Each structure stands twice: as C-alpha cells, then as structure tokens.
Amino acid sequence: MDLQYALELIGVFFFxxxxxxxxxxxxxxxxxxxxxxxxxxxxxxxxRDMLLGAYPLVWIGNVAFLYAIFAGILFTFLFxxxxxxxxxxxxxxxxxxxxxxxxxxxxxxxxxxxxLEVAAIMGMFSAVxxxxxxxxxxxxxxILFRKExxxxxxxxxxxxxxxxxxxxxxxxxxxxxxxxxxxxxRLVAVKYKLSLPVWGSR
Amino acid sequence: MDLQYALELIGVFFFxxxxxxxxxxxxxxxxxxxxxxxxxxxxxxxxRDMLLGAYPLVWIGNVAFLYAIFAGILFTFLFxxxxxxxxxxxxxxxxxxxxxxxxxxxxxxxxxxxxLEVAAIMGMFSAVxxxxxxxxxxxxxxILFRKExxxxxxxxxxxxxxxxxxxxxxxxxxxxxxxxxxxxxRLVAVKYKLSLPVWGSR
Amino acid sequence: MDLQYALELIGVFFFxxxxxxxxxxxxxxxxxxxxxxxxxxxxxxxxRDMLLGAYPLVWIGNVAFLYAIFAGILFTFLFxxxxxxxxxxxxxxxxxxxxxxxxxxxxxxxxxxxxLEVAAIMGMFSAVxxxxxxxxxxxxxxILFRKExxxxxxxxxxxxxxxxxxxxxxxxxxxxxxxxxxxxxRLVAVKYKLSLPVWGSR
Numbered sequence: 012m013d014l015q016y017a018l019e020l021i022g023v024f025f026f027x028x029x030x031x032x033x034x035x036x037x038x039x040x041x042x043x044x045x046x047x048x049x050x051x052x053x054x055x056x057x058x059r060d061m062l063l064g065a066y067p068l069v070w071i072g073n074v075a076f077l078y079a080i081f082a083g084i085l086f087t088f089l090f091x092x093x094x095x096x097x098x099x100x101x102x103x104x105x106x107x108x109x110x111x112x113x114x115x116x117x118x119x120x121x122x123x124x125x126x127l128e129v130a131a132i133m134g135m136f137s138a139v140x141x142x143x144x145x146x147x148x149x150x151x152x153x154i155l156f157r158k159e160x161x162x163x164x165x166x167x168x169x170x171x172x173x174x175x176x177x178x179x180x181x182x183x184x185x186x187x188x189x190x191x192x193x194x195x196x197r198l199v200a201v202k203y204k205l206s207l208p209v210w211g212s213r
Numbered sequence: 214m215d216l217q218y219a220l221e222l223i224g225v226f227f228f229x230x231x232x233x234x235x236x237x238x239x240x241x242x243x244x245x246x247x248x249x250x251x252x253x254x255x256x257x258x259x260x261r262d263m264l265l266g267a268y269p270l271v272w273i274g275n276v277a278f279l280y281a282i283f284a285g286i287l288f289t290f291l292f293x294x295x296x297x298x299x300x301x302x303x304x305x306x307x308x309x310x311x312x313x314x315x316x317x318x319x320x321x322x323x324x325x326x327x328x329l330e331v332a333a334i335m336g337m338f339s340a341v342x343x344x345x346x347x348x349x350x351x352x353x354x355x356i357l358f359r360k361e362x363x364x365x366x367x368x369x370x371x372x373x374x375x376x377x378x379x380x381x382x383x384x385x386x387x388x389x390x391x392x393x394x395x396x397x398x399r400l401v402a403v404k405y406k407l408s409l410p411v412w413g414s415r
Numbered sequence: 416m417d418l419q420y421a422l423e424l425i426g427v428f429f430f431x432x433x434x435x436x437x438x439x440x441x442x443x444x445x446x447x448x449x450x451x452x453x454x455x456x457x458x459x460x461x462x463r464d465m466l467l468g469a470y471p472l473v474w475i476g477n478v479a480f481l482y483a484i485f486a487g488i489l490f491t492f493l494f495x496x497x498x499x500x501x502x503x504x505x506x507x508x509x510x511x512x513x514x515x516x517x518x519x520x521x522x523x524x525x526x527x528x529x530x531l532e533v534a535a536i537m538g539m540f541s542a543v544x545x546x547x548x549x550x551x552x553x554x555x556x557x558i559l560f561r562k563e564x565x566x567x568x569x570x571x572x573x574x575x576x577x578x579x580x581x582x583x584x585x586x587x588x589x590x591x592x593x594x595x596x597x598x599x600x601r602l603v604a605v606k607y608k609l610s611l612p613v614w615g616s617r
Contacts, residue, residue, distance in 0.1 A: 039560050040567075040610055040611035040612060041611045041613075042559075042567040042570075042611050043559060043560045046559060046566065061263055061465055061466070063268075063269075063273065064270075064468075066467075066468030067467075068468075071529060074530050074532050074533070077532050077533075077536075125273060126276050128279050129276070129279075143350065147349060148560075152352055155244075155248060156241050156245045156248075156350075160244075163244040207242035207243045208243055209241070209243075264461065264465070264472060265470075265475065266468075266470030266472075327471075330478050331475050331478070331481075334481075345552065349552060354554055357447060358443050358447045358552075358553070364450065365444075365446040368446075409445045409446050410444060410445055
C-alpha cells in the first residue's frame, strides 16, 4: 500500500510537469501554466471519482497530492530549459504515468465493488481524461483523437489486468505485467508510427 | 417499469449509433469513434445524475447499458455504408431519442424528490448534454447553439409534461403526449427551417 | 447569514447578465443565450460542490437561485441596448461578482471541514469556472488564459482571507478586506494592463 501511495504521488508530480510543459508555445502567463498543470494532474482521477461517487476526491482528502502538483510546477519553472530539451525523456515519463494510473484506477474501482467492465473504463479514464480536459480547455483536439494508440493502450492494459486477475495471477506480477504491457504497446506504436484503422474510411 | 427500461436501453443504443456516425469525416481511428459514441450515449444521463448526486450512475450500476452502447458501436461498424445513406432515418432516431430521454429524465428527477423547475432542466440536460459534451470534445460548436429548435423542444416537452401532470393527466397518456410534442416540434422546425429569434440582433 | 444569502442571489443575477451579454455577437438564438447565461451563473458553484461532494447543489436545493438567473436573463433581454452601452459598468459587476463568490466559496469549503489549501482552490473555482465552462462551450479560449490577472486575483484574495483568519481577524472585517483586495487587484491590473509574466518565454 505504501508503494502504491508513493507511486501515485510520483505519477501526479510527472503529470503536473507534462501539463506545465504542454502549453509552452501558447503565450500563457504563469497562472495559466499552473492551472493547466493542475488540471492535467488531477483531472483524470477526479472525473473517475465523481463518476463513481467516491468522495472525498483523492487530492481533496489528502493535501499531499496538492503539494506534489505544486512541486511539479515549481520544478518545471526552475528547470524549464533543461526539461524543454528533454522531450523524449518526458514522453517516457508520461508513458510511465499512464501505465501506473490505468492500473491504479482499475484497482480502486474494483475495491469499491463495481463491475469489471466499469473498472476497465475507469482505469483508462484515470490515465487519459486529465489530458483530455486540458486539451479541451486550451482548444486543442484532445490527445485521445490524435495520438497513436494512446487511450487504447490503457484500455488494453486494463483488460489484460482483469483477465490475468480472473485466472489467478498474483497481484504483484499482474501489476508489473499490465503496466509493462501499456508502456510497451505505447512505445512500439510511437516508434513504428502504428495506429488503429481510421473509422468510416472504408 | 419494464417498458421504461427497454426504452432506455434502446435510446442508449441509438445515441451510440448517432455518436459513432457523427465523426465520420474527421479521420479518427476506431478507438476515437468508440469513445465518441460512448460519451454521446452516457454524457447526458451522467451529467444529470452527477448534478443531482444520484449515485450510482445508471450505466455504472447496470452493465446492460454498456453492452447496449457496445452493440450500437458494433452495429455502426458492421453496417456503416448502409447507415451513412440513412441520414434521414438516423435523424428520426435521434429525434425519438431526445423525446424519450427528456421525459425519462423529468420522471427520474421528480422521483428523487426535486422541484418541478429542476426536473424540467434535468429532462432537457438528459437529452442534449451528451451531444454537447461530444461536440465540445471534438471542437465543434455544440449542437445546442446551431440547430433549429433542439434543446428548446426538449424543454418545451418537459414543461408540457409537468403542466399536464399537475392537472391530473394519467401518466401513460402524458408520456405519449409529451414525447410526441417534442418529436413534432423538432420535425416541424427542421422541415420548415424554423428557429428562435437571434439574441441581441435588435 | 441573511446578508450572505442576499449577496449570493445578487451575484448569480449579475453573472447571468454577464453570460447573456457575452454571446451578443455570435448570432445565437434566445435559447442559446439563456443556456449560456445559465451555465455562466451556476457553473462555478456547481463544479465546486460536485468536487466536494456537497449535495444538493445550491441551485438544485433552492429554487430561488433559478429565478434569480431567469430574472437576469429577462433583464438583459428587456434592457439589451442600454446594457450593451454599459460595458464598463458590467465589467464592474463581474468584478464585484468574482470578489464575492471567491470568499463565499472559501467559507463554504471551510464550513464543510476541508483543508485551507482546498478552500483557496475552491474559492477561485467558484468565481471563475462558470466563465471557463461558458468559454469552452462556445469555443473561446477560456477567460482564465486571456485576461490580465483574473483568476489569480481571486486566488490571492482567497489566500489573504485565510491568512487574516489564521491571525484572528474578525470575519466581517476579513470579508470586507479580502473582497476589496480582489476587486482592487483586478481593477488596477486592467487599468494599467498589468499581467503575470509569460510562461516559458525565458
């Protein structure tokens, strides 16, 4: 449990960094950058918990998450030039982030007694909806509709976790396996520019 | 009650189809199409229930709604060319959908003990907000701001239901009357290109 | 308490007017204008209460708020030409509105037992998120990202209130002081076109 808590804090920290960097060419002020980072970091988990009625929301019940976000924003501010050069590293952090958040979201949903189908959807929502809300606010086409195998990698990983769990795989190995699957699917898709077929073009 | 349940499932099925068809010219992949269909189908009812604090949300508490949505997406995938020719038929299904969802939303809100005014607003929200969320995500001007007498037909039907209910009309006849009113208002408005006056152009 | 209630009703009334005027050049119909006014007026408080799980939402539990919004829409309709000339006066009303709503939001959050950090964020959300949702629906860049010192003035006022409260300032004086601070910061920023530094331009 302590490991999970640490992972969640680290995930929020990295999501805040990726949010603060996402608006770098838009001419927003500091406040706008901080707000964007905040929404990116808390959006997915908040939407999940509001849909499930799981109150209080994680960051509202535990102020440590707010400080992890502030730390991410401050870190981005202090090391901006350094981070801007690190695009590839950051892409890796975002990928790690969606991997962890998907499976943490699945587990939380199951622990509240909801169905497997709902758990799979909520796992994906936890990981990607922060970015979707951010993109909607900044008038971008949401990441979901643009990127190679992004949310679908999360959904695939969530389903894999549920299937392995059904067949009795131990939680630790399942966690490792499913998160790795999400990360590998995403990395391979970006590397080889794979994407799902276009809808309606037949 | 069984009839209402069947109608809700059918409504969700048709909303999913209309969502999956809505993005046909945007070059989204399968996942984006499925996501759009999903949001269109569950958005209005989910927002209504989150505003009312009526947990669990319908599709989270009853997995049958998820399968109705999946069926709608699969159906659209299998019969894409056929459906794309059927624009007029689909417009009819969407119109049937908003008629049913409006009155179902009104009844649910009343059954939870909220006021008549809130019931009218929630009826309209149930019917149109799925489409509004879909349009916001895909960077369109929401349907609400574009279409001839769309949400206003729902609001008018909701008010009609509440007035008739106040004067003691039996539920079955009231249901039929109000849903028909929404459908007729909408069909007449589209047929004769009627719209409400433009705001602020005086 | 009676004063606070009156202020809230007046605030909602003015927010509805500012929402109804915001779309004047967009060619929306009456319904679209009313819908926009409604969302502007209830959006911030609704999002705050949904995030906190504070049910029922203010306007759902007390129908007087709905009538204050309808009154604002009707007022704008009747005195449209007059109001359109009054841009500066309206800017003043919006500024008064965000001042009051910020501190009311802080107090409500604290009264529900949440932390100071959450109270500051919820105060700001109460004041600005109605406008953000309105701008997102109408495909504008949210006010938050455009305006000189807007949401940041609210956040500063919320923090000031919390600091003064910590040091034992009486509630009445604190209320007056914090609301005045928000209004003055905003007015000075607009007057002298002050803004926070641009993010990432170093």
